[in-house]
Each structure stands twice: as C-alpha cells, then as structure tokens.
Amino acid sequence: MSAPVDRQRPRVGRAFWAVLYRDLYVTSKELPTFLAQVILQPLFLLFVFGRILTDLGYAQEGYAELLFPGLVGLTAVVTGLQSSAFPLVIDFAYTKEIEDRLLAPMPTALVAVEKIVYAALRALVASALMLPIGVLILGSIPWRPGAAPLFILMVILGSLVGSAMGLLMGTSVPANRINIVFSLVFTPLLFTGASQYPWPSLDGMRWFQVITTLNPLTYVSEGMRAALVPEVPHMPPVLCVGMLVFAITVIGWAGMRGFRRRALD
Amino acid sequence: MYRPGAYVVTERAVEVENLVKRYPKSQANAVDGISFSVPVGEIFGLLGPNGAGKTTTVGVLTTRVKPTSGCALVGEVDVTLDPVTARSMLAVVPQRNNLDRALSIRDNLLFHAAYHGVPRPEAKARAAQLLDQFGLADRAASKPEFVSGGQAQRIMIARALMHSPMTLFLDEPSTGLDPAARLFVWERVRALRERGVTIVLTTHDMDEAAELSDRVGIMDHGKLLALDTPKSLTRALPGSQTLDVTVELAGGDLAQAVKAFQMLEGVENVETVDDDTSEGCLRTRLYVSGEASTLLVPVTKVVTDHQMNLTDARIGKPTLEDVFISLTGKALR
Numbered sequence: 001m002s003a004p005v006d007r008q009r010p011r012v013g014r015a016f017w018a019v020l021y022r023d024l025y026v027t028s029k030e031l032p033t034f035l036a037q038v039i040l041q042p043l044f045l046l047f048v049f050g051r052i053l054t055d056l057g058y059a060q061e062g063y064a065e066l067l068f069p070g071l072v073g074l075t076a077v078v079t080g081l082q083s084s085a086f087p088l089v090i091d092f093a094y095t096k097e098i099e100d101r102l103l104a105p106m107p108t109a110l111v112a113v114e115k116i117v118y119a120a121l122r123a124l125v126a127s128a129l130m131l132p133i134g135v136l137i138l139g140s141i142p143w144r145p146g147a148a149p150l151f152i153l154m155v156i157l158g159s160l161v162g163s164a165m166g167l168l169m170g171t172s173v174p175a176n177r178i179n180i181v182f183s184l185v186f187t188p189l190l191f192t193g194a195s196q197y198p199w200p201s202l203d204g205m206r207w208f209q210v211i212t213t214l215n216p217l218t219y220v221s222e223g224m225r226a227a228l229v230p231e232v233p234h235m236p237p238v239l240c241v242g243m244l245v246f247a248i249t250v251i252g253w254a255g256m257r258g259f260r261r262r263a264l265d
Numbered sequence: 266m267y268r269p270g271a272y273v274v275t276e277r278a279v280e281v282e283n284l285v286k287r288y289p290k291s292q293a294n295a296v297d298g299i300s301f302s303v304p305v306g307e308i309f310g311l312l313g314p315n316g317a318g319k320t321t322t323v324g325v326l327t328t329r330v331k332p333t334s335g336c337a338l339v340g341e342v343d344v345t346l347d348p349v350t351a352r353s354m355l356a357v358v359p360q361r362n363n364l365d366r367a368l369s370i371r372d373n374l375l376f377h378a379a380y381h382g383v384p385r386p387e388a389k390a391r392a393a394q395l396l397d398q399f400g401l402a403d404r405a406a407s408k409p410e411f412v413s414g415g416q417a418q419r420i421m422i423a424r425a426l427m428h429s430p431m432t433l434f435l436d437e438p439s440t441g442l443d444p445a446a447r448l449f450v451w452e453r454v455r456a457l458r459e460r461g462v463t464i465v466l467t468t469h470d471m472d473e474a475a476e477l478s479d480r481v482g483i484m485d486h487g488k489l490l491a492l493d494t495p496k497s498l499t500r501a502l503p504g505s506q507t508l509d510v511t512v513e514l515a516g517g518d519l520a521q522a523v524k525a526f527q528m529l530e531g532v533e534n535v536e537t538v539d540d541d542t543s544e545g546c547l548r549t550r551l552y553v554s555g556e557a558s559t560l561l562v563p564v565t566k567v568v569t570d571h572q573m574n575l576t577d578a579r580i581g582k583p584t585l586e587d588v589f590i591s592l593t594g595k596a597l598r
Contacts, residue, residue, distance in 0.1 A: 009349075009350060010349055010350060010352070010353035010381075010382065011382050012349065014379075014382045015380050015381070015382060018376065018379035018380045018382075019380060022368075022376050022379075022380075025368075025376075026367040026368070029367075095363070095366060096359075096361060097363060097364070097365045097366060097367070099329075099359065099363045100365065100373075100376075100377055100380070101380060102329070103327065103328070103329075103352050103356075103357060103380075104352065104380035104381065105349050105350070105352045105381060105382070106349060106352075106380075107348075107349060108348075263329075264329060264330065264331050265288065265321075265324060265329060265330040265331065
C-alpha cells in the first residue's frame with residue numbers, strides 16, 4: 001500500500017473495460033439464469049404463433065416464415081431494453097452498487113455507454129440463439145445466400161436501440177413506478193413493432209400504420225424481413241437503417257442525460 | 266501539520282473555497298459558502314448535526330454532487346473541471362453499504378482495483394494483505410449480502426484502499442457500529458494517517474470528532490461555524506468547568522433564574538440548551554472559572570427561589586458539544 005502513486009492521467013480505456021468485464025463476469029457466473037431469461041419469451045412466441053397457430057390452421061401457411069424475422073428483431077430490442085432498464089432501476093433506487101463504478105476514473109457518460117454496450121451484447125447473444133431455436137421449433141428458418149450482412153446489421157442496430165431505450169427508461173422512471181411504466185410501455189412496444197405482421201400490409205389500416213412508425217422495433221422487424229424474406233413486401237432497408245441510427249442517437253443521448261442526472265446530484 | 270509520507274505530492278490535499286450547493290426545488294442552500302483547506306496527512310473532521318451539509322460537502326469533493334458555485338480541489342485538481350483525475354486520487358467510504366452484491370468480498374476489492382487500473386498481480390497481493398489486516402480473510406470468498414454493519418464498513422474501507430488513494434473520505438464512519446467495530450475503524454484511520462493518507466471524515470458524534478481529528482470544522486445549516494484543533498476549540502470556551510443544571514419549570518420563570526445564575530460568583534457564562542428532552546424540563550449550562558462543585562448549593566437556592574424543581578446537575582469539562590452549543594444554542598443530538 002505504500003507504493004508511490006503515479007500522477008499521470010488515469011487510463012480511461014482500462015477503466016471502461018474493467019467495468020464492462022465486471023458485468024460479463026457476473027453474467028458468466030449466472031449463465032443458466034441468463035439463458036433462461038433470454039430464451040423463454042421468444043421460444044414461446046415462436047412455438048405458439050409459428051407452430052401451433054399454423055398447425056391448427058388458424059394462421060396461413062408461410063406465416064412462420066414472415067414471423068420469424070420479426071421475432072428475431074423483437075428479441076434483440078426487448079432483451080436490450082430489459083438488460084439495461086431493470087438493473088439500472090434497482091441500482092439507482094436500492095443497492096447503489098453502481099456507485100463504486102461511478103467513482104472509477106472515467107467520465108460518467110462512459111459508465112452509461114458501458115451499460116448500453118453490455119445490454120446490447122446480451123441482446124446479440126439472445127438474437128443469435130433465435131437461429132437454432134427457430135430450426136428446432138419450425139423445422140427450418142428462412143435464410144438465403146447473402147442475407148448475413150443485413151441480418152447482422154439489423155441485430156446490432158436492434159440490440160443497440162433496445163439498450164438505449166432501456167437506459168432512458170431505467171434512468172427516467174422512479175423505482176416505485178417502474179411496474180406501471182413497464183406495463184404501459186412494454187405491451188404496446190411488443191405489438192406495434194411490426195414483428196407479427198409486415199408493415200406494408202397495414203395499408204388498409206392507416207392510423208395503425210402511422211402509430212407503428214413511432215416504434216423503433218418496426219424498422220428492425222422490417223429490416224430483418226428485407227434480409228431474410230425479401231419476397232414479402234417490406235420497407236426499404238436504407239430507410240430502416242437510417243431511422244434506427246437516428247433513434248439510437250436521439251434515445252441514447254436522452255438516456256445518457258438521464259443517467260448523468262441520476263448519477264450526479 | 267505537514268507530515269512526510271509516501272504520498273506527499275502537494276501541500277494541500279483538499280481545498281474548498283466559497284462552496285455553495287443548492288439542490289433544485291430547495292429553499293435554502295445545503296452548503297452555504299464554506300471555505301477550508303486540509304493539508305496532506307491530516308485527519309480532518311466535519312462535525313455537525315444531520316442536515317448540516319457535511320455529506321453534501323463530501324459529495325462535491327468526491328465528484329458526485331455538482332456545486333452551485335465555488336471551487337473544490339482534491340490534490341490540487343478541480344473536481345468540477347477534471348473529475349476523472351480527481352477520482353483517481355480519492356476514495357470514498359459511504360454511509361450506506363454500497364458493496365457489489367453480485368461479487369464476493371475479495372472480488373469487490375479486485376474489481377475496484379481494476380476500475381482504477383491497478384495491475385492484476387499487484388491488486389491480488391494487496392487484496393490478500395488488506396483482507397488479512399481487516400480480519401476478512403476467512404470470508405473473502407462469500408458474497409457481502411449478509412454481513413453486519415461493522416463488517417460492511419471494514420470491507421468498504423479495504424475496498425477504498427485498493428487503489429492507494431491520497432485522500433480518503435469517510436462519511437459517518439461509525440454510525441450504527443458497535444463500540445468494538447468503532448474502535449477498529451478508528452485504529453485503521455490512525456494507521457492510515459501514519460502512512461501519510463489524508464482523511465476527511467464527517468460525523469455527528471463529538472467523541473469521534475474529538476478523538477480522531479487533528480482539526481475539526483463545525484457545520485450547521487450549511488455554514489462552517491468554526492475550524493480548529495479540538496483542544497483549541499474547547500479552550501476558546503469561557504470557564505474551565507461546566508455545570509449542567511436541568512430544572513422542571515413548574516410555573517417558574519427561567520429567564521429570571523438565568524439572570525440569577527449569571528450573578529453567581531465564578532460563573533462566566535450561561536447558556537440555555539435547546540434539546541428536546543423530557544417535557545417541561547430545561548437544561549442550562551454554566552461555564553465556571555473555578556470549582557463547579559462550590560456552585561451546587563447557590564444554584565439549588567436560585568432554582569428553588571424561582572419556584573422550579575432541580576431534576577439534574579452535572580459537572581463536566583467543556584467538550585466539542587459545548588463548542589457546538591455555544592455556536593448554535595442547541596445540542597448536537
């Protein structure tokens with residue numbers, strides 16, 4: 001303890017990696033819980049909507065094909081959102097565990113960035129797991145040569161937009177309201193994101209089509225369809241990417257502001 | 266107060282100038298224009314009741330609270346302009362347990378070191394040494410979920426020391442601790458000072474402030490009322506002994522009685538202490554130049570002459586609490 005302290009500028013990059021490593025380390029210690037958390041929801045959605053409804057004849061042949069890309073997008077966004085929002089709410093309201101990291105020699109905003117990166121990594125894993133789950137439940141999943149670049153880009157953007165939304169929610173909602181806010185945000189988010197239906201098919205229901213454009217998930221679902229099932233009418237991928245980059249920037253900025261407000265008095 | 270040590274880089278470990286903090290939606294300033302500086306290697310105590318602004322002051326110094334105006338430096342680094350560098354030089358032991366419950370006790374220490382860029386082998390060695398020193402070695406692998414207040418405090422101090430901070434901030438270090446745990450914390454704090462670490466602590470416990478601090482700043486309502494060594498602060502009070510007289514009013518006139526106390530020989534000063542003890546009772550403190558015991562009889566006479574009942578009389582030496590009372594007219598607790 002008597003080692004002399006170097007007075008050079010603290011190495012911010014190292015602090016960032018250490019903080020990210022802490023989250024990855026904790027996740028690795030509770031891997032089964034993590035997997036159950038991320039797999040269960042898409043598993044059931046895929047099974048009920050993709051398998052049961054089509055097998056029973058309530059959904060058309062081929063619905064599973066169009067549902068699958070939407071569910072991958074949904075998984076990316078929802079997992080990202082849950083992975084950043086819930087821990088932040090608990091941290092800021094009760095455990096204050098994050099305080100030690102807020103005192104690490106790095107800008108406060110970088111701690112927020114770490115939260116987004118970590119949540120997005122979880123979302124990436126969850127989305128990737130959707131491929132084997134899809135094969136398992138549906139027998140086959142829509143894939144075509146050349147789908148990979150846009151598919152990967154959409155998974156990344158979807159994970160990031162979800163994580164940014166989680167950061168904003170986790171820092172702007174007081175702990176005692178989180179239940180209400182989650183149910184008020186979550187259900188609409190699930191069903192207005194064009195995951196279960198292609199966006200252009202809403203032409204006949206203009207008001208709902210307009211509402212869905214407010215949900216970032218819509219652009220993820222549509223971009224996924226452009227990648228995996230291009231024969232289904234979909235939004236132009238360029239528009240999807242543009243809207244998502246815009247959403248990530250705006251929501252991420254607002255979330256970072258919220259984080260700073262919670263972190264500093 | 267300058268003490269040579271391993272960390273001597275600057276003369277002043279902490280400097281605060283005209284610091285003001287007003288929280289949004291608040292009517293008054295939580296910290297209301299305070300200034301002080303702490304030389305390297307000193308134990309500096311901020312003493313005051315809850316809500317005096319001590320924790321806010323420490324919050325500003327530890328980069329967690331944005332000041333409304335004024336200036337705060339830690340190791341000559343402005344905490345507002347360069348919080349990142351400031352954080353690398355300081356450590357905080359908060360009032361509340363904020364240990365990472367997802368990590369074991371040892372990992373709490375190791376990850377803290379990692380956040381601060383301490384190389385892994387060095388961190389491991391230091392963690393082993395600190396766990397041993399703090400009597401935590403046998404519990405190092407368990408999670409800090411069910412530890413006692415005293416143990417949590419130990420772990421947090423050990424954690425804070427992992428990156429060899431130059432200045433250590435302790436917020437109410439012994440609140441809620443049993444006497445043994447409290448003594449342990451005091452010992453550690455003194456040992457750190459020997460190594461040249463500067464300590465800034467807040468407390469509402471006058472014993473702690475007097476026992477531990479080289480200098481004490483007394484705070485109330487966001488203002489720094491006095492700042493000196495505990496000895497000088499008490500010495501500045503009139504009289505060499507105190508006589509606390511508690512009376513039951515029973516319809517008598519206290520103001521008249523106080524006047525009569527002041528007329529007694531050997532009484533330098535009289536203060537009414539505003540501490541909400543039992544109903545209908547009031548405490549006055551007499552600062553006495555000679556032997557306080559010689560005043561017991563005359564005081565009793567004054568009390569009965571003014572149709573009041575004497576319920577308690579106590580002789581003491583002036584303490585930091587008396588300093589606080591003389592500054593604010595109220596008791597610390």
